[in-house]
Amino acid sequence: MPKTFDIAVIGATGTVGETLVQVLEERDFPVGALHLLASSESAGASVAFRGKNVRVREVDQFDFSLVKLVFFAAGPAVTRSLAPRATAAGCTVVDLSAGLPTSQAPNVVPEANAAVLSDLPLPVQVASPSAAxxxxxxxxxxxxxxxxxxxxxxxxxxxxxxxxxxxxxxxxxxxxxxxxxxxxxxxxxxxxxxxxxxxxxxxxxxxxxxxxxxxxxxxxxxxxxxxxxxxxxxxxxxxxxxxxxxxxxxxxxxxxxxxxxxxxxxxxxxxxxxxxxxxxxxxxxxxxxxxxxxxxxxxxxxxxxxxxxxxxxxVRKGAALNAVQVAELLIKGHG
Amino acid sequence: MPKTFDIAVIGATGTVGETLVQVLEERDFPVGALHLLASSESAGASVAFRGKNVRVREVDQFDFSLVKLVFFAAGPAVTRSLAPRATAAGCTVVDLSAGLPTSQAPNVVPEANAAVLSDLPLPVQVASPSAAxxxxxxxxxxxxxxxxxxxxxxxxxxxxxxxxxxxxxxxxxxxxxxxxxxxxxxxxxxxxxxxxxxxxxxxxxxxxxxxxxxxxxxxxxxxxxxxxxxxxxxxxxxxxxxxxxxxxxxxxxxxxxxxxxxxxxxxxxxxxxxxxxxxxxxxxxxxxxxxxxxxxxxxxxxxxxxxxxxxxxxVRKGAALNAVQVAELLIKGHG
The missing domain is CATH 3.30.360.10 (Dihydrodipicolinate Reductase; domain 2)
Known part of the structure; x- marks a missing residue:
């Protein structure tokens, strides 16, 4: 049995967040528990994952110690405010919002610079760059x-x-x-x-x-x-x-x-x-x-x-899929 | 009294041709008689000029000796087939269709290379280039x-x-x-x-x-x-x-x-x-x-x-207006 990872997706009701959840499912990412999070305005909505509707909860209340991997697909301000808490709780962070300085979270596109990840012990902060x-x-x-x-x-x-x-x-x-x-x-x-x-x-x-x-x-x-x-x-x-x-x-x-x-x-x-x-x-x-x-x-x-x-x-290859591909590389060897 | 020029516009029912007629009017180009010409399909339509509707006639029947200046605003094949007749009849040709080789009809944009025209005795063939x-x-x-x-x-x-x-x-x-x-x-x-x-x-x-x-x-x-x-x-x-x-x-x-x-x-x-x-x-x-x-x-x-x-x-600055500006330079000193 492969190990699974408990995951949080922040900004789960946005165009990128929703696609990210879809991509996790399509690629059989070893998701254990999936926590979908958003701002208070979007909390309460639900997003389909593996045939079930997962309720989106308010991110501010979230206990990051529940998960090991967090995708930040909301705005940069959300990332800047919450990534430190996620990291402090031992989570690996994949940021899609350009919210973290590159010195702290290197940008990764697996087809171009996968090697950057090979030296990094988990947990880490990495960034998925702009679509362009x-x-x-x-x-x-x-x-x-x-x-x-x-x-x-x-x-x-x-x-x-x-x-x-x-x-x-x-x-x-x-x-x-x-x-x-x-x-x-x-x-x-x-x-x-x-x-x-x-x-x-x-x-x-x-x-x-x-x-x-x-x-x-x-x-x-x-x-x-x-x-x-x-x-x-x-x-x-x-x-x-x-x-x-x-x-x-x-x-x-x-x-x-x-x-x-x-x-x-x-x-x-x-x-x-x-x-x-x-x-x-x-x-x-x-x-x-x-x-x-x-x-x-x-x-x-x-x-x-x-x-x-x-x-x-x-939205897909330019953002959600790249972030999931980065996560796949990160968990490789950690399964 | 300024001298006027009898003019033909070929392709007068097209987007560029129609704008060209408008620009001639707006800029008070010294138009004498105006002959609007088009293919047999478009002949019979009319285009407004100086408060009158000018009937568009079939270009194939046209006697170029009636005019001194011809704008070719139809396709390049029309220009290639009719420009020799226009030139033989003593007309100056302004081609907007890229129908003539540049060795024969230099491209002119007055803001860039007006000097090209200064040595040319009328009648001549000149080209108004692509909009880009x-x-x-x-x-x-x-x-x-x-x-x-x-x-x-x-x-x-x-x-x-x-x-x-x-x-x-x-x-x-x-x-x-x-x-x-x-x-x-x-x-x-x-x-x-x-x-x-x-x-x-x-x-x-x-x-x-x-x-x-x-x-x-x-x-x-x-x-x-x-x-x-x-x-x-x-x-x-x-x-x-x-x-x-x-x-x-x-x-x-x-x-x-x-x-x-x-x-x-x-x-x-x-x-x-x-x-x-x-x-x-x-x-x-x-x-x-x-x-x-x-x-x-x-x-x-x-x-x-x-x-x-x-x-x-x-259509306007990229084609019709440039052709009229070229014509204005051509007639300068010939008024």
């Missing part, structure tokens, strides 16, 4: 062996689902208003998101970068182990419900071997390559466990440049 | 003086209106079907465009680039007079009716002076800079005569990198 950093790390990690990566330029077209259910409803509501020629009344977003693209996801700092862009750069450098890698990022809010799309341009230090690049991508874990067509967020990525990669091509007359297009289920 | 090349040339031309441009990386998120009225209807129809939970039946596009992004606009060649991407690279190099400039482009079909958005990353050869860059952009013709906010296609660009530029920032820790976001009315 997760997807880009899955794609770029296998390319490190076949090209001399010097610059990464990314335009990340993000689904509204990353901002939660209110954002999803707002896109639907705005769209219906416009189609019905009713006056548009933006609420969750500060302007029209329907049939439009918003080029600023968050509040820019003095240099003009938004926190999500800085986070992506920091996380991706950490995940690839390339602290000096040049990365430019523009995060764009797209009028898409589910699934992120990334337009990626790489500049490298030598002439590229496209066959070797395609082979590295095709062999890499966590990637599905699309060769005679191209992937879309809605048509391919949503609900899937891999990052889809297509339109792989060298520069028009620059053999050192590579362009790619990638799509990922931002 | 037009917008990027307007933005990059004034920057040549304040930075050492080495690489341009663009993700061009294109409005469906560039593909004509059928594409606009299809986005509306698909969106309504999805909101009403009816089965999606793609017709004009080969898959779901509503709430999705399509990363391949056209058919890729053996190297993986689509014609529109090659066209943008060629046109932009020509407009900037920088034939060796490294440019990577991904053209994305966005679920947006009107207005293109461009995510632009520049790599330069020396440390950037952001104040000088902002000043150059603010002073440049054809640009509206948005400083404390950011522009969107729908909220700013649509219906306007300028390219909107925002989110101007240097790299997170790369003082030689610059990122920008730009939006443009692809």
């Amino acid at each position: 950093a997760t997807a880009l790390a899955v794609i770029l990690a296998p390319l490190r062996a076949v090209l001399d990566l010097q610059q990464v330029h990314v335009t990340a077209c993000l689904a509204v689902s990353a901002l939660g259910r209110e954002a999803v409803s707002e896109l639907a509501r705005q769209t219906a208003e416009l189609l019905n020629v009713r006056p548009l009344e933006p609420q969750f977003f500060d302007r029209q998101i329907a049939f439009n693209l918003l080029a600023q996801v968050g509040t820019p700092d003095a240099q003009g970068h938004v926190p999500l862009e800085r986070r992506l750069v920091d996380e991706l450098r950490e995940l690839l182990g390339m602290p000096a890698l040049k990365i430019s990022v523009t995060c764009v809010q797209a009028p898409v419900f589910f699934g992120d799309s990334y337009s990626i341009a790489l500049q490298t230090g030598s002439t590229l071997d496209l066959a070797a690049i395609n082979q590295a991508l095709a062999m890499a874990p966590g990637i599905e390559t699309v060769e005679d067509d191209y992937p879309t967020a809605v048509g391919d990525a949503v609900g899937q466990d891999v990052v889809y990669v297509g339109r792989v091509r060298t520069g028009i007359d620059d053999p050192q440049a590579l362009s790619l297009w990638a799509t990922v289920d931002n | 090349a037009t917008a990027l040339a307007v933005i990059l031309a004034p920057l040549r003086a304040v930075l050492d441009l080495q690489q341009v990386h663009v993700t061009a998120c294109l409005a469906v209106s560039a593909l004509g009225r059928e594409a606009v209807s299809e986005l509306a129809r698909q969106t309504a079907e999805l909101l009403n939970v009816r089965p999606l039946e793609p017709q004009f596009f080969d898959r779901q465009i509503a709430f999705n992004l399509l990363a391949q606009v056209g058919t890729p060649d053996a190297q993986g680039h689509v014609p529109l991407e090659r066209r943008l690279v060629d046109e932009l190099r020509e407009l900037l007079g920088m034939p060796a400039l490294k440019i990577s482009v991904t053209c994305v079909q966005a679920p947006v009716f009107f207005g293109d958005s461009y995510s632009i990353a520049l790599q330069t050869g020396s440390t950037l002076d952001l104040a000088a860059i902002n000043q150059a952009l603010a002073m440049a013709p054809g640009i509206e800079t948005v400083e404390d906010d950011y522009p969107t296609a729908v909220g700013d660009a649509v219906g306007q005569d300028v390219v909107y530029v925002g989110r101007v920032r240097t790299g997170i820790d790369d003082p030689q990198a610059l990122s920008l976001w730009a939006t443009v009315d692809n």
Whole structure:
């Protein structure tokens, strides 16, 4: 009989938390007791797990000594306030909220830097990075062996689902208003998101970068182990419900071997390559466990440049699944 | 009394042709007789000009000796078949369809390379480039003086209106079907465009680039007079009716002076800079005569990198207005 782990999921009623519970079930994660937790507003709801409805309880009252593993899938403030209690109670923490400094909780994407975990005795704090950093790390990690990566330029077209259910409803509501020629009344977003693209996801700092862009750069450098890698990022809010799309341009230090690049991508874990067509967020990525990669091509007359297009289920592969994959690595050898 | 010019507009019932007629009126272009022409299917319709409805006639029957200036705003095949007749009849041709080789009809964006026109005796053939090349040339031309441009990386998120009225209807129809939970039946596009992004606009060649991407690279190099400039482009079909958005990353050869860059952009013709906010296609660009530029920032820790976001009315400033601006330069001194 394999050992099981008593687990808590904080933020269990959110889009990521709910998917995380689903993924634990689908992957037969050795869950013993499952404690689903949320803020007082969401407590009382229930979430399905292994054919039963598990009642969501208020996180503030929770006794962390009841569990060994805690997923933080609520906001960063919740993580910052409760992770110390979880750790003090002996829990391993997997943070999906960017609530902990990376010096304390390293970012891990198993396809890119699983080795980080091999030296860590439990309990530990680890972080599952942003969906964009997760997807880009899955794609770029296998390319490190076949090209001399010097610059990464990314335009990340993000689904509204990353901002939660209110954002999803707002896109639907705005769209219906416009189609019905009713006056548009933006609420969750500060302007029209329907049939439009918003080029600023968050509040820019003095240099003009938004926190999500800085986070992506920091996380991706950490995940690839390339602290000096040049990365430019523009995060764009797209009028898409589910699934992120990334337009990626790489500049490298030598002439590229496209066959070797395609082979590295095709062999890499966590990637599905699309060769005679191209992937879309809605048509391919949503609900899937891999990052889809297509339109792989060298520069028009620059053999050192590579362009790619990638799509990922931002909630699933970009967040919930990655966190569970990290947890799987953590418990390996502890079963 | 200023001299007037008898003019023909071919493709007058299309989105660009109709806007072109509007722009001629708005800018008091010295139009004498106006001949609106289209394919046999569209002939018989009428388009408003100076308070009158002008009947659209069939282009195949047209006697080009009736006019001095012809705008080709239909498809490239129409231009290729009829431009020789127009030129033989002594007409100046402004082609918006990419139907003529650039050796024969140079691409012109007045804000970038007006000088090309100064040596040309009428009649001539000139081309108004793609909306993306037009917008990027307007933005990059004034920057040549304040930075050492080495690489341009663009993700061009294109409005469906560039593909004509059928594409606009299809986005509306698909969106309504999805909101009403009816089965999606793609017709004009080969898959779901509503709430999705399509990363391949056209058919890729053996190297993986689509014609529109090659066209943008060629046109932009020509407009900037920088034939060796490294440019990577991904053209994305966005679920947006009107207005293109461009995510632009520049790599330069020396440390950037952001104040000088902002000043150059603010002073440049054809640009509206948005400083404390950011522009969107729908909220700013649509219906306007300028390219909107925002989110101007240097790299997170790369003082030689610059990122920008730009939006443009692809039909108006990106096509119809540019063609009229070109014509204004052509007739200058010939009035």
